[in-house]
Amino acid sequence: MMSGAQLAVTEMRRATRHPVAHKVIGEHRTLGDVHFNIVNISAHGFMVEGQPSFARGERVTIRLPVIGRIEAHLIWLTEDRGGFQFERIIRLDDFMKMIDTIQPNPRLRASR
Template sequence: MRGGAQLSVTDLRRSTRHPVNLPIIGEHRARGDIMLQLANVSTTGFMATGIEGLTRGERVTIRLPHIGRIEAFLVWIDGDRAGFQFERIVRLDDFAKLIKALQPNLKARQDRQDH
């Protein structure tokens, strides 16, 4: 791929990243379904671990709660970690719903500990 991905979103590395531990299935055009372990997510992209066989510029489509299907481009890779940039910036209200959906239910956890 000459010159890597042509990204429409500028590099906004200052976006707040929220730590997550989320296994997710990514859809890759040539490799089909691939497993990704999301380590953090922001309105502009995500970092995943356990990455094997992907190179910069490759595209993966993922499905996130409240966001739906969204394509992301691999922009950096370091060992088994990789940073992906979304094709578009996620709206802040949708992102807040995503984070709320990914956070553990603290009340339910506390109720289990009491029993």
């Protein structure tokens, strides 16, 4: 029997990350609501600061502006950060609209 996340997309750690300071409430199947502070995001995933209370491979569903509900899997974990990969890739046009919403300072947005 396989364990851990069965991802539909390959890991893309080299994808362009956008610095943000966006708080979300994630839905976890056993922990219920989990508060996250997203500090960077790409079309493939996001990084949070603060200790997520679960193990690699576990899933969480978050709600993002423009995108709506999207599921993500915990890929890596350190003492104070966690990296999540989205279950599906976000379309570029929707992703850029979302970045404009959650990162209103154009100087902090990656060049397009």
